[in-house]
Amino acid sequence: MNQNGALIQLVPFIAVAVIFYFLLIRPQQKQMKETKKMLEALKAGDKVITRGGMIGVITSVKDEEVEVEIAKGVKSVFTRSAIGAVVTPTK
Numbered sequence: 001m002n003q004n005g006a007l008i009q010l011v012p013f014i015a016v017a018v019i020f021y022f023l024l025i026r027p028q029q030k031q032m033k034e035t036k037k038m039l040e041a042l043k044a045g046d047k048v049i050t051r052g053g054m055i056g057v058i059t060s061v062k063d064e065e066v067e068v069e070i071a072k073g074v075k076s077v078f079t080r081s082a083i084g085a086v087v088t089p090t091k
Helices: 001-040
Strands: 046-052 053-064 065-071 074-079 083-087
Touching: 001 083, 046 065
Parallel strands: none
Antiparallel strands: 046 053, 046 083, 053 065, 065 074
């Protein structure tokens, strides 16, 4: 009977761990995969928003560097990880 009592006391902890996994850990892993996929797919001509809020068009992509034209004739170099999102045109 003592072991059943100890097992019953563990059930709430296990339930909290399962809920924690499905509500916090799993969605974060999914978001990280999507972000990694987006960063790997960057190409010249994509309109992007940096994590700092700058909006521009990618002019060239090298290994871990992305050159972004933020105004006519004004180009800045960012790391891939500095790109926050690719802006897709709405149709």
